[in-house]
Structures are given as structure tokens and as C-alpha cells.
Amino acid sequence: FTEKAAAEMEERVDILVPFGATGSWISTFHAFGDRVLREHSLELGLTSDFKVLSKPEQIIFFCEHLFEFPLRYYRPLGNPTKHIEALLTIISRAKDEDISVEEYLKHAERMRSKADPLTLTSPLNKGEGQGGGELAEIAAQQTEVANTYKTYQEILMKEGMIDFGDQVNLPLTLFREHPIVLKRYQEQFKYILVDEFQDTNYAQFQLVRLLAERHRNITVVGDDDQSIYKFRGAAISNILNFMKCYPDARQVVLAENYRSTQLILDAAYRLIINNNPERLEEKNKIDKKLRGGRTGTIPATHFHYDTVSSEADAVAQMVKEKASSNDYKYRDIAVLVRSNNDAEPFLRAFNMHGIPHIFSGSRGLYSRIEIKLLIAFLRTIADPANSMYLFYLASSDIYQMNMIELTLCSNIADRKNLSLYHVFTHLDKFEELSELSSEAKATIAKIIEDINKYITESRDISTGRLLYNFLTNSGLLKRLSSSKDNEDHRSLQNIAKFFEAVKNFEHLSVNDRVQHYIKHLDMLIEAGDNPAVAEADIDEDAVSVMTVHKSKGLEFPVVFMVSLVNLKFPTKNFSDPIELPQELIKDIVPSGDFHVQEERRLFYVGMTRAKEELYFTSSRDYGGAKARKVSPFVVETLNLNEDDLSLYKASALEEIRRFAPSIESNSSGLAPMKEGEMLKLNCYQIDDYNTCPLKFKYLHILRIPLYSHHAVIYGSALHSAVAEYFKRKKLGIPISFDDIKKIYESSWKSEGFLSKEHEEARFNTGIEALGRFFEKEEKAGILPTYIEKEFNFFIGKNKITGRWDRVDENNGTGHIIDYKSSEVKDQKTADDKTRKNLQLSIYALAYREVHGRLPDNVHLYFLESGIIGSAEPKEKDIEKTITKINTVAAGIRQRIYSAKPDYNNCEYCAYQNICAEHA
Known part of the structure; x- marks a missing residue:
């Protein structure tokens, strides 16, 4: 159900299954549906680039x-x-x-x-x-x-658009209306396994049933006690009634638990049996009581406090004590909350105690300081008279205007009913500002100069380009990327996420200018949008703070479940504003209070994240008028009564200490990968690291935003047109040159070009190149064996992935062809580039791994000139490529990202403006 889980499953299959024995599709339901739709978009009247x-x-x-x-x-x-x-x-x-x-x-x-x-x-x-x-x-x-x-x-x-639901529903429609297509997939997939089956919705199960109809080799793995996604459509009836659909299915109970101690498992079981009789254990008469592989001496423990501040402070103290001992590191500890808002007091307490922590919330990107700065910049350019955002911009790390003098200017603007921008541009008109320092005046002059410059630019360039100019010109990217601090790295990743969202607006809007984007952003925020912050990819020693939903599939030696009071956990049951008519609902909802049952299952999931120690905390006062009662789930789990709920009250000194300034915690550096851990690399990543390890870090680790280069836009549009041409040819669907032009046009993006004239000239060059390509291929009449064919193979614990543009196999010979949009005007240069191309050498190596022999030739097809470069791969060259891959992998495993300055490489590097080590 997540891309991460699919990747982990793929990794396990790669290790356990000998190469060549499987061509499995391992993906989420939505990714599966998307792949089917893109292969059969024409049957549904969709474009393949929907x-x-x-x-x-x-x-x-x-x-x-x-x-x-x-x-x-x-x-x-x-x-x-x-x-x-x-x-x-x-x-x-x-x-x-x-x-x-x-x-x-x-x-x-x-x-x-x-x-x-x-x-x-x-x-x-x-x-x-x-x-x-x-x-x-x-x-x-x-x-x-x-x-x-x-x-x-x-x-x-x-x-030409679909939504997430369509990624499952449209493949269902395709299979029902096109039996030939369904038959192809039924024959292809002889065996089907669905993981986390309890989280499937009704439509997803219908998709699985259709695919499994022919061979009936279907395995589903799930735990009804962990069905926690009803709010996004999960149908628990799928797992509860599976045996009715497949009465001859064999039932295997996995009762061995290798994660938690028996004390924790017994406590969790005491809780979950309160969902009887609507559990598989009762319905199918099986024994689901888990047997732990770990012994333990610490039972699940509950602490009850007077206020949420006391509760948060106590959790922070306990965390610090555990991390100070030799038993645990910070990364071994998780704090689980029912909702994002419940995390706030605990995050504050961790800041106060200097405890390194990572909050993996499902929201909060717009609330991050670095994103507030970018939004303030865009809002100021869209409306310089908006004093609030100009104030924020002036006080930021970018301009660092003295706060006393900035406040003075702001107060004058308020008193005289003027904008701060007006005050900044008319300083000499206000006698009260005559004594501003020369530094303040210089800062204001710089701010106004920048604002006016960006306002002028905003007339002709997209919001994404404007934001990119600000990020680079302000030095923000350079400062964050050169930092060794993990928090700065996370700021960079958040900026990258926001930047991608801004760039995405270009594809949604006919007229992408900053004023229109701000209206778009306002609508997003009004609609409740506030994306998740960047995940902490960097391996650091920090406490994980997350919602229980987010913790699914994870495990930690020590777990704190906090804010465990009624109406927080379980939450209130809110029905949809417009409810689906009961007559149309196909999911069979169990009897009893279904909402409380689902919340109890969620509590059970939280408990079973703990390996060794599990702590429940609650408090009487969360800021409301009434005292809060301890969650009934805590009472059920621990068999508590009123006498057991003694309060812990903070002392006066503890209360005062909460207002002390936070301690800056030291961020740890990057740890090398664990020995034996699989490393997945694609051809581009290998090439990037080989060119410059620091470039690899900027691009693939920190994901520093890049504005699309016109050459990338041009090449991508050409590749889309060429791929679609061969795809239709292989399917026997007629395709004309007009069709190719339409595909080329729909793939084109107006990004990165030097001017409108430059874009038009480049666009027309592509049309001419495709014309020559079409004429040549129609005359040749050769059907490729593979088009856009994915491959993967292993070198030790390094998994190499990629995709061949085209492979031709005729009379026992094999030829790999890669299409290029770069300008090459003579055969000698084309052959030379082909011979030296690392990517092609990896393609040849992949061909050898798949087919047991090297291809006869590899080719670079330069679309602009029509010239085809050729080279014959040799075993000695392939061995050099393997050495190169191993060298790259070893560097990445050790997290070595040193710069490799080279005049030619640095001159064309997209990061030269922020790299302090370029040649």
C-alpha cells in the first residue's frame, strides 16, 4: 500500500529468487493500475501521458x-x-x-x-x-x-486527467469491456499475492478476483486486527469473507511473533478480544493469540499526569534517561500520537530538553520556517502592499534587518494606514525614520531593489522560474547545501518538495504567473492542503515522533503512546457530510460500534510496534473546561480501575523550567550503510556519482531543486514521440506523422528556454527531426523486439536497474539502440560517443546478464541528424564497467560525497552556482 513497502518486497524477492526466474510485477494497487492504463490508454480513450x-x-x-x-x-x-x-x-x-x-x-x-x-x-x-x-x-x-x-x-x-480512484476503477472497466486484454493479464499472472489484504477496498478486491479467475492461484496475507484504513475506503469484509469467495482456500495462521516480548503481546491480546465476535479468530474458529520469540520483564506501563505539559515533560525526561544509558539510542525510541496536533506539546518538550527528534507527520509543510519564507517571498511579489509578508521577508535570514528598526517602520505604516512597502520606498518623507542606521537603510534599499527586480521578472517568467531565481540569487540553496547539519538538509528536502509543487502548477495552469499561483495556493490551503514534510532519509540518531497510522509496518525497542484520553483515542465518530446511500454500498460492515472497533484496532497496531518496552501516558487537563478520562483502551489493556489512576503533579520548579530556552541538540552525520544491505542504483545515478560524488549528493540525497533545462524538455518530448510510435506499431495500431506530432506537442513543456524565439526554434527542430525519423522507420519497416523495456541485475549486493530504449533481435543477433537528442553532425563523433558511453556499456552488461551473452552492437541514434553511432561491446570493456560500478557503490555505501572538480564537468553542472568546490 506504499511505494516504500513495494520496494522492500521487491528487494526481498531479488534476494530470495534466482535471477531470471521471475518477471514479477511488485507494486501498489495504484501503481499497478497506472501501468495497465498507460499500456492500454487508447482502448479507454485516454492519452498515454494522462x-x-x-x-x-x-x-x-x-x-x-x-x-x-x-x-x-x-x-x-x-x-x-x-x-x-x-x-x-x-x-x-x-x-x-x-x-x-x-x-x-x-x-x-x-x-x-x-x-x-x-x-x-x-x-x-x-x-x-x-x-x-x-x-x-x-x-x-x-x-x-x-x-x-x-x-x-x-x-x-x-x-486528459484521472484521479487516484480511477487508477483502480478504469483498469476494472478495461478488463470488463475488453475480454482480450483481461485474458492477456490472466495468462501473464499465474500467481497473485496481496499483502496487507485487510487494507484493500471493495474495488481492489474485484480487480484481484478478475485477474485470478483463470488460474485461481491467489494468496492473501493480512490481519483483520490491523485493519485501520476505513477512512480511506478499506473494506474489512474482504478479509472476513475471503473464505466465502474461495471456500477451497487453505488457511495458514502465523502465530509466531519475532518482534515483541510476550508481556506486550499478551497485553495487546487482552485489548483486541474486546472486538469479538467480529474477528477472524471467532468467525473461522482459529487461534490468533501470538507467541513471542522474545522474553521480557517490563510489562506495558501507564503514567497519568495532571496536565499535558507535565505529561510531555515527563516523557522527555524518560526518553533522555533511556538514551543516556547504554541500553538504547535515541533512534530506538518512538513517540506515537493519534493525530498530528497531539504531537505539539511533545515536540516542544523535546526542543526544551535538547532531544534530537524527527516528526513524521502527514501534514505541516506550509508551517515549516523555510517554506514560510518562500511563501512570504511569492506573496510579496504578487502583492507588495501586503505588509505582513514583507515584514516576514525583511526579518528573515535572507535580509536580517534589525528588528527594532523594522518594527519602527512597521508601526509607522500601521499608524498612518500605509503599506510597509510605501514606507520603505519613501523613507525621507517620515521624520520619525530620520535616525535609522545606515545599515538599516542599506538593507531596505536592497529589499526594495530585489522586490522591484522580481516583480519585473514575474511579468515574463513562470512562478517556478521566479522562485528558483530567488533561491539561487539569495544564496539560500548554497548555504543549506554546504551545511553539515541534518536539519539544514531536511530544510533543503522540504524546499525541494515545495518547489516541485510550484513547478507542478505550470502543468495545471494556462497562464502561470505568480499572481495566479498565489490564488491557486490560497485555494489549496482553503481546501485543507498542507502536505507532509520531507521524510528523514538521513540515518541519524533521533527519536521518531509520528501518528499511529504512520507507524504501521515499523518497529522500535521502546514505544511511548501518549495523550491517551477519551475523545482523543478513540476519537469522535464523524460521518461524511454527504453519505453514500446504503443501497449502493457493497462492503458488509460488521455489527456493533464499528468506529470504536476500528479505533481499538489502531491502538493494537500502536502497541505492537514495541519490541521491548511499552509506555502509555495521559493527563487530566488538555486545556478544556472538563477533566479528561483515561482512554477506555488503556483500561481494557491493563485491567485498570479508578484506584489505579494516581496523578503525577509537576513541582513549581519543573513548571518554571518549561519556559527555559531550548537546548540546541547536535545533529549526527551520515552513517555508512549496514554491511550486507542492498543498494539499488540506476544508470543515471551511477553516471552522476562517477562524474562527481557531490553532484550525486545534491541530486539524489538532498534533492536540491533544479529548474528544468531546455535540453531535457526537448529530449523528453522527442523520446515520448519515438516510444509511442513503436508502441503502437507493436500493437498493430496505425500511426501517422500527425499522430507523432500531437504526442510531441502534448509532451512539450515551456520551461527553461532562453526566450520565446529560442523555444519556437527548438520546437520546430524537433518536428523536423521526427519527420526524418518517421520517414526512415516507415521505409525500414523493422519492428523492435523490446521498447522501453525495464531490466535489473545484481553485482554482489548492488541491484542495477534501467530501461533499454530499444532492442532489436534478428537471426540470433542482438542490437541495443538508445535515442539521443544532442547535436552530432558526423559519423566519427557519433561512433566515438557510442564507444565511450557508460550508460550503453551498462545496457550491454544488462543484456549479458539477461541473455547470457553480449549484444552484437550498441548504437546511439542521434535524432536531429539521423546519424547512428555504433560500437561492438567487448568483455574487457564490460569488466571495466563492472569495476566502475563497484567503485561507485563502495563510495555510496560509505557515504563519501567529496567533490570531483573538473573544468568540463563543472561548466555544465546544474549546481555550479551553489557549489563552493567547482573548478
Whole structure:
């Protein structure tokens, strides 16, 4: 269910299964569906370069087309956007339940036919026609929802877009409407395994059942006690009723637990049996009581405090004591919270105590200091009269204006009802500012100069380019990238995430300028968007703070579950604003209080993250008027009663200490990879490290934002057109030159070009190159054996992955062809580049690993000139390539990222402006 889990599964298969014995697809459901859709987009009327909308992008998409939807009840003119999120939620739920547009429309029609016909013309008049008015109102609402669902899908299709639900539903549609396609996949996948089966939704199980219909070799692995994703559509009935669908299936109970002590497992079991009889253990008459492989002497323990501040402070103290002993490091400890907001007091306490920590929340990117700075910059350029953001910008690390003098300027602006920008640009008009220091005046002059420069630039360049200019010109990228501090590295990764989101706006907007982006950002924030901060990829010694949902699949020697009070854990049960009609729901919900059952399962998941020690904490006071009761789950787990809940109260001195300044914790450096750990590298990463290890770090470890270079845009568009040409040829689908031009145009992005004239000239050059390519290939009439074919192989514990552009195999010969968009005008240069190309050498090595022999030739096909460079791979050259790969892997394993200055490489390096070591 996550890309990370899929990658880990792939790694295990690579280790356990001999090479060549498997061509498995290992992926999330959505990635699987996406891959199927891109291979069969034509059958569904989609373009192969369709875009998948995220939830925030769906909301904006809906807003932009708001008045194209047949809405009345759900589009009140006083607040037309009020119900957008609710409408999208019910459409998403419909897709989870495999409810088609046609099914929903038929349901709405049935509702209308049941309603009193006399009241249909006035659906909002309740009480008329013997209750018909109320029924008519419901029918009218359901008709609106059904027609909105229909229109939403139509507009998505027209715009070449899909959403997450479509990545499962459209493959279902494809398989149901195109039996030949279904047959191909049924024959391809003889064996199917679904991990975390308890988290599948109804539609995903239908997809699995279709694929498994032919061979019926299906294995599902799951634990009904860990089904915790109902809020995103998971259907627990899938696992509870699996044996009804496959009565001849063999049931294997995995009762051995290698993670937790028996004391922790017994406590968890005491909790979860309160969900009986709606558990597999009861339904299938099996024994699910886990047997631990670890002995332990410390039982799950509960501490109850007077206030949340006392609770957070006590947790911090305990964490510090454990990390100070020789038994545990900070990285061995996790603090689990029910919701992101519950983490705040504990993060503050860790700061105060100087405890290194990583918060892996599902939200919070916009709240990070470095992102607030970027947003303040963009808002200031979009509207320099907005004093709040100009104040933030002036006080930031970029300009560091003296706060006393900045506050003086701000107060004058407030008193005189002027903008801070106006005050900054008219300093000599205000007598009160006559004594500003020369440093302050110089800073203000620099701020105004920069703002005016960027405002002028913003007229002609995209928001992404504007932001990139600010990041580089301000020196922010250079300062953070040269830092040895892990917190600075995380700031860089957060900037990279935000930068990608800004760049993504270019593909959503017809007119990408900063003013339009700010409106877009406001809509995102209003819709509740606040993306997760960057994951801590760097191996550092720090406490993990995360939600229980986020902890699924992880384990820690010591776990603290905190803020365990009623209405926090379990939370209140909030129903959807627009509920899916019961008649359409296909998931069978268990009896009893289903919400409390799900929350209990979530608590169970949190408990079973602990390997050795498990602590529960709660407090009486979380800031409300009423004292909070301890979570019933703690009571169930530990068999507590009122007498057991003695309060710990902080002393006056402890209360005062909480206001002391935080201690700066030392960030640890990068630790080498563990011995025997698998390292996955693609051809580009090998080439990047070989060119310069520091470049590799900037690009692949820190992910420092880069603005797309025009050469990359040009090459990518050419490659898309060439790949689609051969793809259709192999499928026997006719393709004309006009089709190729359309694919080229749809893949084109207006990024990175020096001017409009430069972009037009480059675009036309590509059309001419594709014309020559089309004519040449049509005349040759050769069908490639493989197009865009992925490969992987191992060198020791190093997994090398890549993709061949094209492979031709004829009469026992093999030829690898790679397409290039760079300019080469003579055969000698083409052959020379082919012979020296590391990427091609790796391709030849991969061919040898897959086919047991080297290809006869490797070629670089230069599309602009039509010249094809050739080289014959030799074993001695391949051995040199293996040595090069091993050298690169050894450096990465040891985390050696030293710069390798070279005049030619540095001249063309995208990071030369921020690298202090370039030649």
C-alpha cells in the first residue's frame, strides 16, 4: 500500500529468487493500475501521458469547472464552493465501492420514482404529499450527486486527467469491456499475492478476483486486527469473507511473533478480544493469540499526569534517561500520537530538553520556517502592499534587518494606514525614520531593489522560474547545501518538495504567473492542503515522533503512546457530510460500534510496534473546561480501575523550567550503510556519482531543486514521440506523422528556454527531426523486439536497474539502440560517443546478464541528424564497467560525497552556482 513497502518486497524477492526466474510485477494497487492504463490508454480513450490529480488538485480542478456541473442544492450561490470537498469525497467513496456512474444514475432514478410525483417540482418543501416532500428532497440531492459524478468523469476524460480512484476503477472497466486484454493479464499472472489484504477496498478486491479467475492461484496475507484504513475506503469484509469467495482456500495462521516480548503481546491480546465476535479468530474458529520469540520483564506501563505539559515533560525526561544509558539510542525510541496536533506539546518538550527528534507527520509543510519564507517571498511579489509578508521577508535570514528598526517602520505604516512597502520606498518623507542606521537603510534599499527586480521578472517568467531565481540569487540553496547539519538538509528536502509543487502548477495552469499561483495556493490551503514534510532519509540518531497510522509496518525497542484520553483515542465518530446511500454500498460492515472497533484496532497496531518496552501516558487537563478520562483502551489493556489512576503533579520548579530556552541538540552525520544491505542504483545515478560524488549528493540525497533545462524538455518530448510510435506499431495500431506530432506537442513543456524565439526554434527542430525519423522507420519497416523495456541485475549486493530504449533481435543477433537528442553532425563523433558511453556499456552488461551473452552492437541514434553511432561491446570493456560500478557503490555505501572538480564537468553542472568546490 506504499511505494516504500513495494520496494522492500521487491528487494526481498531479488534476494530470495534466482535471477531470471521471475518477471514479477511488485507494486501498489495504484501503481499497478497506472501501468495497465498507460499500456492500454487508447482502448479507454485516454492519452498515454494522462495526469493523475492529487486530492488538492481535484478540488482546484472542480473549482475551475464549478459552473459546468449540474448543481443547485450543492452549489449555494452565497458560498458556491461550500460542498466541493464533500462531493469529491462521495465520488471517491463510490469508486472505492466499485459503483459506476451508470449504477449511481439508476439509483437516483429509483429514488425519484419512489418520491411523490406531486412534490418533485418543489423538492425543498418538506411535509407535503404524505412525506413525499422529504423523499423528493433526498431524490433531488441524489440526482445532483449522480449527475455531478457523471460530469466530473466526462471533464476529466476531456482534459486528459484521472484521479487516484480511477487508477483502480478504469483498469476494472478495461478488463470488463475488453475480454482480450483481461485474458492477456490472466495468462501473464499465474500467481497473485496481496499483502496487507485487510487494507484493500471493495474495488481492489474485484480487480484481484478478475485477474485470478483463470488460474485461481491467489494468496492473501493480512490481519483483520490491523485493519485501520476505513477512512480511506478499506473494506474489512474482504478479509472476513475471503473464505466465502474461495471456500477451497487453505488457511495458514502465523502465530509466531519475532518482534515483541510476550508481556506486550499478551497485553495487546487482552485489548483486541474486546472486538469479538467480529474477528477472524471467532468467525473461522482459529487461534490468533501470538507467541513471542522474545522474553521480557517490563510489562506495558501507564503514567497519568495532571496536565499535558507535565505529561510531555515527563516523557522527555524518560526518553533522555533511556538514551543516556547504554541500553538504547535515541533512534530506538518512538513517540506515537493519534493525530498530528497531539504531537505539539511533545515536540516542544523535546526542543526544551535538547532531544534530537524527527516528526513524521502527514501534514505541516506550509508551517515549516523555510517554506514560510518562500511563501512570504511569492506573496510579496504578487502583492507588495501586503505588509505582513514583507515584514516576514525583511526579518528573515535572507535580509536580517534589525528588528527594532523594522518594527519602527512597521508601526509607522500601521499608524498612518500605509503599506510597509510605501514606507520603505519613501523613507525621507517620515521624520520619525530620520535616525535609522545606515545599515538599516542599506538593507531596505536592497529589499526594495530585489522586490522591484522580481516583480519585473514575474511579468515574463513562470512562478517556478521566479522562485528558483530567488533561491539561487539569495544564496539560500548554497548555504543549506554546504551545511553539515541534518536539519539544514531536511530544510533543503522540504524546499525541494515545495518547489516541485510550484513547478507542478505550470502543468495545471494556462497562464502561470505568480499572481495566479498565489490564488491557486490560497485555494489549496482553503481546501485543507498542507502536505507532509520531507521524510528523514538521513540515518541519524533521533527519536521518531509520528501518528499511529504512520507507524504501521515499523518497529522500535521502546514505544511511548501518549495523550491517551477519551475523545482523543478513540476519537469522535464523524460521518461524511454527504453519505453514500446504503443501497449502493457493497462492503458488509460488521455489527456493533464499528468506529470504536476500528479505533481499538489502531491502538493494537500502536502497541505492537514495541519490541521491548511499552509506555502509555495521559493527563487530566488538555486545556478544556472538563477533566479528561483515561482512554477506555488503556483500561481494557491493563485491567485498570479508578484506584489505579494516581496523578503525577509537576513541582513549581519543573513548571518554571518549561519556559527555559531550548537546548540546541547536535545533529549526527551520515552513517555508512549496514554491511550486507542492498543498494539499488540506476544508470543515471551511477553516471552522476562517477562524474562527481557531490553532484550525486545534491541530486539524489538532498534533492536540491533544479529548474528544468531546455535540453531535457526537448529530449523528453522527442523520446515520448519515438516510444509511442513503436508502441503502437507493436500493437498493430496505425500511426501517422500527425499522430507523432500531437504526442510531441502534448509532451512539450515551456520551461527553461532562453526566450520565446529560442523555444519556437527548438520546437520546430524537433518536428523536423521526427519527420526524418518517421520517414526512415516507415521505409525500414523493422519492428523492435523490446521498447522501453525495464531490466535489473545484481553485482554482489548492488541491484542495477534501467530501461533499454530499444532492442532489436534478428537471426540470433542482438542490437541495443538508445535515442539521443544532442547535436552530432558526423559519423566519427557519433561512433566515438557510442564507444565511450557508460550508460550503453551498462545496457550491454544488462543484456549479458539477461541473455547470457553480449549484444552484437550498441548504437546511439542521434535524432536531429539521423546519424547512428555504433560500437561492438567487448568483455574487457564490460569488466571495466563492472569495476566502475563497484567503485561507485563502495563510495555510496560509505557515504563519501567529496567533490570531483573538473573544468568540463563543472561548466555544465546544474549546481555550479551553489557549489563552493567547482573548478
